[in-house]
Amino acid sequence: MAVGRLHKFEGILDAAVKVFAEHGYHGSQISKIAKEAGVADGTIYLYFKNKEDILVSLFRERLGRLIGKFEASARDSKSAEDALRTICALHYAELERHPLLAHVTQIELRQSALALRKEIGKTLKPYLRLIENVLLDGIASGAFRPELNVVLSRQLIFGAMDEAVSSWLLSERKYSLAAQVEGTVDFFLRALKS
Amino acid sequence: MAVGRLHKFEGILDAAVKVFAEHGYHGSQISKIAKEAGVADGTIYLYFKNKEDILVSLFRERLGRLIGKFEASARDSKSAEDALRTICALHYAELERHPLLAHVTQIELRQSALALRKEIGKTLKPYLRLIENVLLDGIASGAFRPELNVVLSRQLIFGAMDEAVSSWLLSERKYSLAAQVEGTVDFFLRALKS
Amino acid sequence: MAVGRLHKFEGILDAAVKVFAEHGYHGSQISKIAKEAGVADGTIYLYFKNKEDILVSLFRERLGRLIGKFEASARDSKSAEDALRTICALHYAELERHPLLAHVTQIELRQSALALRKEIGKTLKPYLRLIENVLLDGIASGAFRPELNVVLSRQLIFGAMDEAVSSWLLSERKYSLAAQVEGTVDFFLRALKS
Amino acid sequence: MAVGRLHKFEGILDAAVKVFAEHGYHGSQISKIAKEAGVADGTIYLYFKNKEDILVSLFRERLGRLIGKFEASARDSKSAEDALRTICALHYAELERHPLLAHVTQIELRQSALALRKEIGKTLKPYLRLIENVLLDGIASGAFRPELNVVLSRQLIFGAMDEAVSSWLLSERKYSLAAQVEGTVDFFLRALKS
DNA sequence: TATGAATGAGTCTTCATTCAT
DNA sequence: GATGAATGAAGACTCATTCAT
Numbered sequence: 001m002a003v004g005r006l007h008k009f010e011g012i013l014d015a016a017v018k019v020f021a022e023h024g025y026h027g028s029q030i031s032k033i034a035k036e037a038g039v040a041d042g043t044i045y046l047y048f049k050n051k052e053d054i055l056v057s058l059f060r061e062r063l064g065r066l067i068g069k070f071e072a073s074a075r076d077s078k079s080a081e082d083a084l085r086t087i088c089a090l091h092y093a094e095l096e097r098h099p100l101l102a103h104v105t106q107i108e109l110r111q112s113a114l115a116l117r118k119e120i121g122k123t124l125k126p127y128l129r130l131i132e133n134v135l136l137d138g139i140a141s142g143a144f145r146p147e148l149n150v151v152l153s154r155q156l157i158f159g160a161m162d163e164a165v166s167s168w169l170l171s172e173r174k175y176s177l178a179a180q181v182e183g184t185v186d187f188f189l190r191a192l193k194s
Numbered sequence: 195m196a197v198g199r200l201h202k203f204e205g206i207l208d209a210a211v212k213v214f215a216e217h218g219y220h221g222s223q224i225s226k227i228a229k230e231a232g233v234a235d236g237t238i239y240l241y242f243k244n245k246e247d248i249l250v251s252l253f254r255e256r257l258g259r260l261i262g263k264f265e266a267s268a269r270d271s272k273s274a275e276d277a278l279r280t281i282c283a284l285h286y287a288e289l290e291r292h293p294l295l296a297h298v299t300q301i302e303l304r305q306s307a308l309a310l311r312k313e314i315g316k317t318l319k320p321y322l323r324l325i326e327n328v329l330l331d332g333i334a335s336g337a338f339r340p341e342l343n344v345v346l347s348r349q350l351i352f353g354a355m356d357e358a359v360s361s362w363l364l365s366e367r368k369y370s371l372a373a374q375v376e377g378t379v380d381f382f383l384r385a386l387k388s
Numbered sequence: 389m390a391v392g393r394l395h396k397f398e399g400i401l402d403a404a405v406k407v408f409a410e411h412g413y414h415g416s417q418i419s420k421i422a423k424e425a426g427v428a429d430g431t432i433y434l435y436f437k438n439k440e441d442i443l444v445s446l447f448r449e450r451l452g453r454l455i456g457k458f459e460a461s462a463r464d465s466k467s468a469e470d471a472l473r474t475i476c477a478l479h480y481a482e483l484e485r486h487p488l489l490a491h492v493t494q495i496e497l498r499q500s501a502l503a504l505r506k507e508i509g510k511t512l513k514p515y516l517r518l519i520e521n522v523l524l525d526g527i528a529s530g531a532f533r534p535e536l537n538v539v540l541s542r543q544l545i546f547g548a549m550d551e552a553v554s555s556w557l558l559s560e561r562k563y564s565l566a567a568q569v570e571g572t573v574d575f576f577l578r579a580l581k582s
Numbered sequence: 583m584a585v586g587r588l589h590k591f592e593g594i595l596d597a598a599v600k601v602f603a604e605h606g607y608h609g610s611q612i613s614k615i616a617k618e619a620g621v622a623d624g625t626i627y628l629y630f631k632n633k634e635d636i637l638v639s640l641f642r643e644r645l646g647r648l649i650g651k652f653e654a655s656a657r658d659s660k661s662a663e664d665a666l667r668t669i670c671a672l673h674y675a676e677l678e679r680h681p682l683l684a685h686v687t688q689i690e691l692r693q694s695a696l697a698l699r700k701e702i703g704k705t706l707k708p709y710l711r712l713i714e715n716v717l718l719d720g721i722a723s724g725a726f727r728p729e730l731n732v733v734l735s736r737q738l739i740f741g742a743m744d745e746a747v748s749s750w751l752l753s754e755r756k757y758s759l760a761a762q763v764e765g766t767v768d769f770f771l772r773a774l775k776s
Numbered sequence: 777t778a779t780g781a782a783t784g785a786g787t788c789t790t791c792a793t794t795c796a797t
Numbered sequence: 798g799a800t801g802a803a804t805g806a807a808g809a810c811t812c813a814t815t816c817a818t
Contacts, residue, residue: 005802026220030788040804045789107311117301121364149377152358156381159357160350167349170315183343187350191385199777224813225780234779236815245813393781414608418809428783430811439809495699505689509752537765543749544742544769551741552734558703571731575738579773587798612792613801622800624794633792 009047012037013061016054021100025055025108055108056119063105066094067127074130080138084192085185087134088161089178095165096177106166128154135192144192157188203241206231207255210248215294219249219302250313253303256295260288261321268324274332278386279379281325282355283372289359290371300360322348329386338386351382397435400425401449404442409488413443413496443497444507451493454482455515462518468526472580473573475522476549477566483553484565494554516542523580532580545576591629594619595643598636603682607637607690638701641691644683648676649709656712662720666774667767669713670743671760677747678759688748710736717774726774739770 015037019028030051034041048054070087077083095102131154138144164184168177209231213222224245228235242248264281271277289296303314325348332338358378362371403425407416418439422429436442458475465471483490497508519542526532552572556565597619601610612633616623630636652669659665677684691702713736720726746766750759 029786041788041806042790042804043802046802051788117364152374152377153381155357155361156354156378159360160354163353163356164346164349166353170311180346183346184350187347187385190387191381193384223811228780235781235813236779237777239814240777417807422784429785429809430783431781433810434781505752540746540762540765541769543745544766547745547748548738548742551737551744554741555737558699568734571734572738575735575773578775579769581772611790616801623792623802624800625798627793628798 005047008037008039008043012039012044012047012054013058016058017062017100017104020055020058020108021103052116056116058104059120059123062101064123067123067130069094070127071130074134080134080141080143081189083134083137084131084157084188085181087131088185088188089181091161092165092177092181092184096168096173099169099173102165102169106162106169128158131157138192142194145194148192153192156191160184160187199241202231202233202237206233206238206241206248207252210252211256211294211298214249214252214302215297246310249303250310252298253314253317257299258317261317261324263288264321265324268328274328274335274337275383277328277331278325278351278382279375281328282379282382283375285355286359286371286375286378290362290367293363293367296359296363300356300363322352325351332386336388339388342386347386350385354378354381393435396425396427396431400427400432400435400442401446404446405450405488405492408443408446408496409491440504444504446492447497447508447511450489452511455511455518457482458515459518462522468522468529468531469577471522471525472519472545472576473569475519476573476576477569479549480553480565480569480572484556484561487557487561490553490557494550494557516546519545526580530582533582536580541580544579548572548575587629590619590621590625594621594626594629594636595640598640599644599682599686602637602640602690603685634698637691638698640686641702641705645687645705649705649712651676652709653712656716662716662723662725663771665716665719666713666739666770667763669716670767670770671763673743674747674759674763674766678750678755681751681755684747684751688744688751710740713739720774724776727776730774735774738773742766742769 012033016028016033019033019036022028023032030044031041033054034044037044044054048057070090073086073090074083077086095105132150135144135148135150135153139146139148139150161184164180165177168175168180206227209227210222213227213230216222217226224238225235227248228238231238238248242251264284267280267284268277271280289299303310326344329338329342329344329347333340333342333344355378358374359371362369362374400421404416404421407421407424411420418432419429421442422432425432432442436445458478461474461478462471465474483493497504520538523532523536523538523541527534527536527538549572552568553565556563556568594615597615598610601615601618605614612626613623615636616626619626626636630639652672655668655672656665659668677687691698714732717726717730717732717735721728721730721732743766746762747759750757750762
């Protein structure tokens with residue numbers, strides 16, 4: 001029954017994304033999520049330890065998958081420049097394609113206790129490491145400045161993209177996020193290039 | 195008794211910064227803040243509409259004051275480059291000097307309902323406008339590239355600094371934030387310069 | 389405000405005795421007790437740590453008081469025989485006078501987790517010690533058999549009286565419990581006398 | 583398939599004794615008992631009406647069997663005195679041999695709603711009647727005092743033995759219960775003899 | 777103004793019980 | 798008969814807010 005089980009697990013996660021996006025984490029009662037998922041309240045607890053576990057799972061499953069995609073596409077790039085462009089393009093495109101998920105990851109997931117933040121940190125770390133590796137590759141190939149502070153730079157790059165997504169969301173998605181890729185990557189490359 | 199009133203108002207805000215920083219917004223009971231401030235629970239409601247209003251006031255008062263400082267120092271700068279450097283230096287220095295406030299603004303203030311986010315947005319807007327104006331000055335003076343997307347750039351700059359502060363906080367302030375000013379500003383200027 | 393506080397504390401305890409007696413511990417919701425006491429649900433928690441604490445307090449306060457009376461009256465007796473008679477008479481009389489309390493102590497208080505049983509044991513211990521001391525006095529004065537096993541005897545005496553009360557309660561108090569004092573004490577004295 | 587059926591029924595009862603003894607009635611989930619018995623949760627309901635029915639059945643089956651033994655051994659006694667001694671010896675010995683059952687009957691079975699108590703009463707009644715008959719025999723044979731209140735006496739005797747067992751259990755079985763038979767019976771006989 | 781005792785709405789979670797397979 | 802996933806009712810407890818003093 002593993003298939004049915006997984007199906008219900010994903011169904012609850014889908015419902016949670018929707019409800020969290022609309023009402024925020026603290027405004028989302030388990031009963032609301034259960035109703036949206038078409039299951040009984042108690043059923044939630046057959047798949048998740050508690051309410052917070054839904055949020056953590058959401059992050060791990062959905063954002064983890066996204067970050068996996070970033071890594072895959074970066075691996076296929078032929079240069080550091082190209083990798084950075086690909087990552088940013090994917091980052092913006094994927095969140096633009098999944099605005100509910102974007103809302104949850106940018107807004108709701110920040111609303112959480114320390115315990116959760118640690119989990120989130122764990123999920124994000126591969127992404128930060130990915131950016132760092134791209135920077136190191138660029139330095140090695142001579143594309144990027146050798147004196148670059150890679151730790152600081154990866155923070156600045158991640159923070160910049162993160163804020164671009166948040167601003168787009170808070171503008172109520174009135175413009176295209178994907179259209180910002182060029183400007184963003186141009187900004188980064190000028191900052192990085194030798 | 196306006197002076198006494200203001201004094202108590204600030205006292206409660208100080209207590210709130212401390213309690214929020216230690217326990218987070220949702221873990222901070224009004225009674226805890228009242229005890230820390232040395233007043234009765236009910237007294238809080240003579241100065242604030244409700245719990246959320248404390249957070250909003252905190253942001254408006256404390257962060258607003260900070261942003262005022264940024265504006266004043268930018269006004270005294272002799273070039274756009276210099277203004278950007280001054281803003282970043284002050285941004286990092288002030289939050290490093292007030293780690294509790296930093297914690298509350300970077301972590302706790304993000305934990306809030308949409309209504310609050312709008313308020314926060316209002317407080318932050320002058321800061322974003324300030325950055326935008328610096329960019330426009332730089333373009334006008336020929337220091338920055340004329341084709342620069344100022345709206346996007348100000349998002350990237352703010353997001354980058356914001357993440358730098360958050361990373362420093364989550365590292366448990368193991369390194370100096372002020373020491374990151376040079377690297378950060380260098381990153382920005384390379385991205386911006388013509 | 390200590391007087392008002394004590395008054396409300398006792399009021400809640402009174403309500404709890406009534407509700408526990410009618411519905412049993414597990415059938416008594418906090419809301420039922422609160423309504424009976426004429427206070428809000430939350431008020432209960434200003435006076436008691438949790439639901440079990442009400443039961444523990446009930447035992448400590450009410451039964452403790454009763455046992456105090458037993459001790460006082462035993463102290464005034466002129467012989468061990470007399471003390472035993474006085475204790476039994478008081479034991480039966482008090483519980484007959486307070487049938488709700490009797491119900492709670494004989495029936496409901498037995499329905500509890502180990503943690504509570506320990507508390508109950510603590511409250512009852514002075515009573516068992518009292519009986520033991522009466523037995524020792526009786527042996528010392530030559531009234532009771534010197535070879536008596538006092539520990540066992542005090543168990544048998546307490547258990548016998550306890551069961552007499554329970555049986556009377558389960559009979560729905562169809563007969564007088566006080567009328568059983570003579571028979572009970574006669575039974576004990578024959579068993580104990582030299 | 584009556585044999586297989588009975589076997590599973592007894593298996594569940596065995597599991598219930600174990601689980602109740604360890605976790606108490608309210609701490610024992612059906613699922614825990616099912617796992618201990620090696621059956622599915624739902625299977626329990628093919629053999630028992632509901633959770634309380636397990637407790638009632640436990641009492642009826644296991645304690646009923648015990649009481650049957652008491653009756654058989656009393657029937658074989660040649661005098662009332664002897665019967666009383668035999669009953670007490672068996673009572674103590676059997677519960678000492680089956681400490682889990684002892685725990686459940688002395689502690690857990692008391693934790694129950696009125697409905698259950700009535701059922702328990704029904705199971706115990708034959709035992710009380712047995713004691714009563716022994717008393718009547720003793721009076722008839724002149725061994726016991728003719729003016730004895732048999733109803734009260736049987737309560738006192740049962741309560742005394744019951745408490746002796748409970749005390750032994752709560753002492754964590756640090757001493758031999760069987761060793762208390764002599765002292766107990768001696769106590770009773772002195773109280774009863776003419 | 778200040779107090780803090782009292783309020784009571786709100787919700788996560790448990791677990792006995794059912795029923796489709 | 799046997800299973801065990803699903804159900805959903807039920808309730809203890811918290812805490813922001815009020816208001817009589």
